[in-house]
Amino acid sequence: MTLTVRDLHVAFETRGGRVNALRGVNLSVAPGETLGIVGESGSGKSVTAQAIMGLIDLPGRIEAGSITWNGKSLLEGDGYGTSVWGREISMIFQDPMTSLNPLMTIGAQICEVLTQHLGMTAEQARERAVDLLAAVGISGPRRRVDQYPHEFSGGMRQRAMIAMSIACNPKVLIADEPTTALDVTVQAQILDLLAELQSGLGLAIILITHDLGTVAGLCQRVAVMYSGRIVESQSVDAIFERPQHPYTQGLLRSTPRLDEPATRLLSIEGTPPSLMQADDGCAFRKRCPIAADACKEMPPLVTEGAVQIACHFPGRPAWQARQAG
Amino acid sequence: MTDQGISQTGRRRTSLFRELLSDTPAAIGAALIVLIVVLTLFAPLIAPFDPADQNLTARLAPPVWIDGGSWQHVLGTDSLGRDVLSRILHGGQVTLLIGLCTTVIALAIGVVIGLWAGYCGGRADSILMRIVDIQVSFPGILLILLIVGVIGPGMMTMIIVLSVTNWMVYARLVRSTVMSLRQTPYVEAAELVGCRPARVIFVHILPNLIPPLLTLSILEFTNIVLAEAAVSFLGFGVQPPAISWGLDVATGRDYLFIAWWLVAFPGIAIALTVLSVNLFANWVRVTTDPQERERRFARDLAARQRRGLSS
Amino acid sequence: MVQLWAFAVDMVTLDFGDSLWQRRPAVEVVFERLPNTLLLIAASLAFAILVAIPLGAIAALRPGGFLDRLTMSIGLIGLATPQFFLGLVFIMVFAVQLKWLPTSGFGTAAHLVLPALTLAITPLARFTLMVRSSMIEELNQPYVRTARAKGMGRARILRVHTLRNILVPFMNLSAWELIVALSGYTVVVETVFAWPGLGHTAVQAIQRGDLFLMQAIVFTIAFMTVFITLLIDVASKLIDPRIKLN
Numbered sequence: 001m002t003l004t005v006r007d008l009h010v011a012f013e014t015r016g017g018r019v020n021a022l023r024g025v026n027l028s029v030a031p032g033e034t035l036g037i038v039g040e041s042g043s044g045k046s047v048t049a050q051a052i053m054g055l056i057d058l059p060g061r062i063e064a065g066s067i068t069w070n071g072k073s074l075l076e077g078d079g080y081g082t083s084v085w086g087r088e089i090s091m092i093f094q095d096p097m098t099s100l101n102p103l104m105t106i107g108a109q110i111c112e113v114l115t116q117h118l119g120m121t122a123e124q125a126r127e128r129a130v131d132l133l134a135a136v137g138i139s140g141p142r143r144r145v146d147q148y149p150h151e152f153s154g155g156m157r158q159r160a161m162i163a164m165s166i167a168c169n170p171k172v173l174i175a176d177e178p179t180t181a182l183d184v185t186v187q188a189q190i191l192d193l194l195a196e197l198q199s200g201l202g203l204a205i206i207l208i209t210h211d212l213g214t215v216a217g218l219c220q221r222v223a224v225m226y227s228g229r230i231v232e233s234q235s236v237d238a239i240f241e242r243p244q245h246p247y248t249q250g251l252l253r254s255t256p257r258l259d260e261p262a263t264r265l266l267s268i269e270g271t272p273p274s275l276m277q278a279d280d281g282c283a284f285r286k287r288c289p290i291a292a293d294a295c296k297e298m299p300p301l302v303t304e305g306a307v308q309i310a311c312h313f314p315g316r317p318a319w320q321a322r323q324a325g
Numbered sequence: 326m327t328d329q330g331i332s333q334t335g336r337r338r339t340s341l342f343r344e345l346l347s348d349t350p351a352a353i354g355a356a357l358i359v360l361i362v363v364l365t366l367f368a369p370l371i372a373p374f375d376p377a378d379q380n381l382t383a384r385l386a387p388p389v390w391i392d393g394g395s396w397q398h399v400l401g402t403d404s405l406g407r408d409v410l411s412r413i414l415h416g417g418q419v420t421l422l423i424g425l426c427t428t429v430i431a432l433a434i435g436v437v438i439g440l441w442a443g444y445c446g447g448r449a450d451s452i453l454m455r456i457v458d459i460q461v462s463f464p465g466i467l468l469i470l471l472i473v474g475v476i477g478p479g480m481m482t483m484i485i486v487l488s489v490t491n492w493m494v495y496a497r498l499v500r501s502t503v504m505s506l507r508q509t510p511y512v513e514a515a516e517l518v519g520c521r522p523a524r525v526i527f528v529h530i531l532p533n534l535i536p537p538l539l540t541l542s543i544l545e546f547t548n549i550v551l552a553e554a555a556v557s558f559l560g561f562g563v564q565p566p567a568i569s570w571g572l573d574v575a576t577g578r579d580y581l582f583i584a585w586w587l588v589a590f591p592g593i594a595i596a597l598t599v600l601s602v603n604l605f606a607n608w609v610r611v612t613t614d615p616q617e618r619e620r621r622f623a624r625d626l627a628a629r630q631r632r633g634l635s636s
Numbered sequence: 637m638v639q640l641w642a643f644a645v646d647m648v649t650l651d652f653g654d655s656l657w658q659r660r661p662a663v664e665v666v667f668e669r670l671p672n673t674l675l676l677i678a679a680s681l682a683f684a685i686l687v688a689i690p691l692g693a694i695a696a697l698r699p700g701g702f703l704d705r706l707t708m709s710i711g712l713i714g715l716a717t718p719q720f721f722l723g724l725v726f727i728m729v730f731a732v733q734l735k736w737l738p739t740s741g742f743g744t745a746a747h748l749v750l751p752a753l754t755l756a757i758t759p760l761a762r763f764t765l766m767v768r769s770s771m772i773e774e775l776n777q778p779y780v781r782t783a784r785a786k787g788m789g790r791a792r793i794l795r796v797h798t799l800r801n802i803l804v805p806f807m808n809l810s811a812w813e814l815i816v817a818l819s820g821y822t823v824v825v826e827t828v829f830a831w832p833g834l835g836h837t838a839v840q841a842i843q844r845g846d847l848f849l850m851q852a853i854v855f856t857i858a859f860m861t862v863f864i865t866l867l868i869d870v871a872s873k874l875i876d877p878r879i880k881l882n
Contacts, residue, residue, distance in 0.1 A: 015622040053785045058627030086787030093785075098778040103800045103876060112796070113786050148877045164786065350709075466820035467838055467854050474842040474850055551718055555824050558720045559839055574721055585728055592721030600716035628700025 001070060003052065003089065003172050003204070004028040008065035010047055010056060017276045021047045021060070023228040026301060026308075031171055034198060034205045036215035036236070038251070039225035042272060045208045046094075048225075049174045053091050054081045087117040090165035094177040096157035100149040106133070106160050107145035113167045132163040136193060155186035159193065166197060172204045173197075179214065191218055212255050216240065223308075224248050227272055227283035230301065233308040244309045246288045246318035253319055282312070290318045345608065354604025361598055365417030372411035373399075376568055380406030385584045401586045403577065409586060413594050416568040420598070423483050423563075424549045430488040432542050435495025436534070440526060442496065443503030454500070457493045465490065466555060473561045483562050487549055498541055499534060506530050536613035543606040547599045554595050570595045653848040657841060662852035665837065670856070672742065673826070673833035677817045679748055680756035685810065688760050692767025693794050699772055707764055714761030719821055723754040723828035740830040751829040755821055759813040766809055767802065774798040804872050811868040815861050 010022040022044045029035050037045045050056055052067055054074060067074045069089065074081045085091075093099040101109060110132060111125035120128065126145065133141035136159040149157055158178060165173055175194060179187035195218055198205050207218055215222050216236055223233040224247065232245040243249045250268040270287040273279060282299055285291040294312045301310040346352050364371060380402065388401045388409075400409040442453040472486050506512055506529075515529050554571030556562035563569035570591040577587025611617045658665050695707040730750060731739040741747050774780065775798060783793050823835035830836065834853055841849040 013623070013626050015619055055781055055784060059623040082787045082789060084787070085785055091785040093778060093782060095778060099782045101779040101783070101797050101801070102878060104797070112783075112788065116792075117787060150878050161782075164782075465816065466823050467835075467857055468819075470823070470838060470842050471847075471850050471854050474845070474847060547716070552820075554718050555720060555820075558718075559824065559827060561842065571718070571720070574718075574724070578724060581724060581728060582732055588721070588724050588728075592718065592724070595721065596713070596717045598716075599718075600712060603712055603716060624699045628698075628704075 001171055002028050002030045004066075004068045005048070005052065006066045006068075008048070008051060008067065009063040010044075010051055011061060011063050013059040013061075019275045021228055021275060022051070024065070024301075025225075025228070025230055027223055027230065027233070029172060029204045029206060031204050032202050033221065034207065034219040036219035036222045037206060037208045037225060038210065038212060038215055038222055040210055040272065042227075042275065043225040044228040045225050046176055049091065049176050049206065049208055052089065052174060053085055083117075086113050086165075086170075087168040088170050089172040089174065090168070090170045091174040091176065092158070092161045092165050092178050095181045096154055096161050097149075097181065099161060100157060102149055105146050105148055106152065110145075110160070110164045110167055113164060117168045128167070129163075132167055133160065136160070136163045136166075137189075138163070154182050155189065158182060158186075158190055162190075162193065162197070166201065166203070169201065170203065172206065174206045174208070176208045177210070178207075180209075187214075194218060212251065224251065228275060229283065229310065230308070231284070231310045234306055238307070242315070244307065244314045245284075245311045246290060246313075246316075247284045249318050250287075282310075288318060290316055341612075344612070348608055350604045351608030354601040354608070357597065357601035358605055361417065361601065362421070364414055365421055368411075368414035368418060372408075372414045373397075374408035374411040376407060376412045376415040377566060378407060382406065385580065387584070388586050400590050401584070403573075403584070403587050404580055409590055412568055412573060413570070413590055416570045416573060416591060417594065417598075419480065419563055419567060419569045420550055420553060420571075420595070423480065423487070423553050424546050426484045427487040427491065427549045427553075428542050428546045430484065431491040431545070432495050432538070434488065434492040436499050436538070438492070439496040439499025440503060440530075443500040444507070444522065444526060444530075446504075450500070453496070457496055460490070460493055466552065469552070469556055470559070470561055473556070478561045478564050480563050480567060483553055483556065487552060491545060491549065494541065494545060495538065498537060502534055502537065503530055506533055540606055540610040540613065543602060543609060547602045547606075550595065550599055550602075653852075657844040657846040657849060662849045665849060666834065666852050666856050669832060669834045669837045672831065673818070673822050673835060676748070676751055676755060676822060676826070676831060676833060677814065679752040680754075681759060681810065681814060681817070683752065684756040684760035684763055684813075688763030689767055689799075689806075692764045693771055693799070695764070695768045696771030696775065697790065697794070704768070707768065711761040711765045711768075714757045715765075717757070718824075719754055719758060720824050720828050722757055723750070723825055726750050726754055727828075740828075742830075742832050747829075747831075751825050751831050754828070755817060755825045758821065759810075759817070762813065763806070763809065766806065770802040770805060771798055774801050777801075800875075804876050807868060807871060807875070811864050814864055818860060819857050 005025055005027045008022050008025040009020070012019045012021055025044065025048055027035065027037075027048075037048065039045045047056070047060075051062060052074070056062055062075060069084050072080055074084060100106070107126060107129045110129040111120075111122065114120045114125040114128055115122070130141045130145050133144055138144050138156060138159055144152075149160075152160060162178075173194075178194070179190050182190065191214060194205060194207075197203055198218075205218070207215065209215060219236055221233065222236055222239050223230045224239075224245065225231065226247050232239070232243070232248045234244070239248060240252065243252050247268075254266050254268060268287055273283050273286060280298055281296040282288070282291070285295040288295070290313055292312070297312075299310045299312045301308055302314075345355060384406045385402060385404055388399065391401075398408050398410070400413070402408055403412070438453055442450040468490060469486050472489075473482060476482055512525060512529050515525050520528075553562055553569070554574075557569045557571030558575045560572075560575060563572050565572065573591040574588050574595075577584065577591070580587050611621050654661055691707055695704040698704055727739050727750065730737050737749055738744075738747050771794070775793075777798075780793055780797060783797050788797075822833060823838055825831070826833045826836035827839050834857070838850060838853045841847075841853070
């Protein structure tokens with residue numbers, strides 16, 4: 001029961017040229033695991049999730065690689081995908097405002113999954129939808145089930161999305177920045193709900209975010225993405241203590257901390273490289289303080305125990321230690 | 326500096342031209358428009374006969390590729406022996422003239438009233454827009470017929486009547502665009518700095534109106550051509566001896582059973598004109614909208630890739 | 637002032653005076669001919685809507701594909717062809733050459749086919765192009781992505797999700813087509829097929845200089861236009877829960 005992504009390449013054609021969004025992504029998730037994928041905008045984290053759910057449309061294309069569930073490919077287009085998506089692997093999106101059909105009741109949108117995948121009758125599905133809404137903490141579910149999305153607040157809509165995604169007791173839930181569009185107070189509630197479901201249902205969760213704090217609260221393992229690749233992947237505790245890749249180090253360094261009176265926020269100099277240029281070297285080398293000649297060659301993703309890293313100089317501190325005061 | 330500027334706009338023009346050529350339907354449309362304009366403009370030089378010349382010995386001659394047809398009258402002759410090809414070439418002049426004049430007049434009225442209503446707002450706006458609403462709910466061709474019934478048919482009548490019934494679409498578009506533009510920070514800034522209304526309108530607002538007005542007026546032009554043809558067909562538009570495609574279809578209708586070409590060729594001329602303008606207008610609309618332009622690129626590419634995959 | 641008042645009273649009581657041509661109240665003529673026009677419009681719009689929705693949806697599934705380009709081309713040609721020409725072509729082909737249907741007139745169902753078909757082509761083309769472009773637009777909406785992530789098939793997404801969302805704009809376009817048909821297209825088509833409706837009557841009234849009758853027709857159509865617009869407003873509010881009735 002594992003979801004495995006191997007050497008995934010995705011490219012988009014635009015009027016300005018070809019954008020290589022993913023350039024060899026490898027990851028796998030087993031039941032009960034929680035994986036956080038972290039990276040800045042354009043690093044390819046959302047594209048990875050969309051590829052897993054079969055949502056890459058032309059002009060985007062999966063150029064190479066494989067995505068398998070229980071050893072069977074999801075990319076064949078033989079109907080295996082549609083029997084898995086929404087049932088065993090499901091997804092919630094960043095913007096609950098537009099991700100629900102504005103002209104269908106919340107109940108109808110939940111029931112749809114149940115009748116399609118589990119063959120429930122309309123009455124059974126409706127009862128289950130009410131239970132699901134209650135389970136995700138929506139009060140008055142009997143009344144709420146017949147309401148339209150515009151009658152729900154942002155946080156409530158995201159709860160409804162979650163209810164929809166867990167309707168068929170999935171094994172894997174992909175959450176693509178589930179809290180970005182929400183108020184800060186609501187964000188914490190949604191994350192708590194996800195954590196609760198994870199332990200209660202034994203879900204595997206892939207949480208996509210640009211916020212390391214969110215990852216620390218929910219995930220066991222973290223994969224850091226940069227410019228269409230995973231550059232580092234290890235356990236949450238380890239990554240906060242011993243970040244191996246210079247980019248991860250920079251990311252942690254630029255995260256404001258509450259326990260230290262920081263004088264000013266630190267950032268990583270420069271901008272990510274354009275995804276249009278074909279570049280054989282390490283994508284981070286232009287911004288990396290310890291880049292050397294060796295970095296003109298692409299570092300492979302090396303696995304050592306529970307740690308995966310793609311750097312020629314893993315573990316070498318790239319920045320000086322943070323100075324207190 | 327100047328040099329570079331010129332060469333850059335030059336390059337932009339050639340690449341725009343290439344973009345047009347790469348879009349086959351739009352390129353065909355543009356080519357047809359040029360062809361139609363040239364043919365009708367130089368109709369007196371190109372047409373083999375005077376369109377009014379009667380030749381009673383060669384009445385109802387069929388087109389050249391049908392038995393009994395001759396190269397003398399390529400598209401045949403009508404019941405009075407007049408050459409169909411020459412009539413179509415000359416008929417285009419009236420159609421295009423009415424279309425062009427009406428579009429320009431209606432555009433001018435609509436833009437002035439729309440700017441006035443949108444910029445002044447208040448009572449002027451509500452009165453003007455009420456007029457627009459009332460006129461929009463008045464029935465199209467029926468209203469034209471009513472007016473023609475009162476003041477009598479003719480080419481001038483056509484231009485006046487079609488202008489009077491078509492300015493509202495422009496007024497609406499201009500008003501709503503002006504209303505939303507006045508809210509934008511840069512227009513507010515210009516007003517705060519103390520620009521006179523005329524300057525605000527001509528320098529800051531008008532340039533933004535040009536792309537949507539361009540597309541709208543090209544599309545309205547086709548509506549005018551179709552309306553003129555319909556009214557002339559009904560006998561209330563252009564009057565003989567003036568020549569119009571719609572009028573020729575109406576005359577040919579009496580000979581529908583024995584001489585189909587009298588109806589077919591003027592009818593095809595109208596359809597082809599409208600079709601080519603529509604194809605071109607569609608391209609203009611997409612090209613002046615950067616977002617749509619990117620989407621068109623994506624769609625074309627996706628379609629090409631799919632075709633590549635399936636073959 | 638007195639004259640204006642009298643005019644207003646006449647309008648409200650539907651007293652448009654006597655038709656000079658028919659020598660009877662103009663309203664009587666209007667109400668006698670109106671049902672024929674409505675029959676023609678109902679038949680043609682029903683046909684156009686029933687054909688356009690599946691056609692546009694199929695075209696939208698593969699933008700730029702063979703079926704899409706075919707429907708687009710036919711649609712654009714349909715929009716460009718004047719109805720009087722189309723009507724005459726239909727008469728030539730189906731009535732004169734093939735002798736399947738009567739050339740013109742009124743009475744049997746067979747008489748209805750050609751005029752209704754002629755009147756249907758322009759709205760059919762506009763409906764198809766509209767369904768296609770708004771389907772393409774809707775298929776790019778985030779809620780469609782959600783539905784796909786739920787494992788819904790393409791057919792179900794089109795039928796259940798996007799169709800509902802294009803219904804309101806589609807209804808507005810249908811109302812507009814209905815108004816245009818009432819106020820213009822029927823005049824031409826009824827004249828070509830000698831269909832005894834309001835449009836054909838209007839042309840005859842003008843030819844005979846019967847302005848009272850013409851005025852009655854124009855006011856009737858204008859009134860119906862306003863009525864249709866109001867009706868559509870209410871209907872939109874019923875379909876889209878986000879539009880509130882004030």
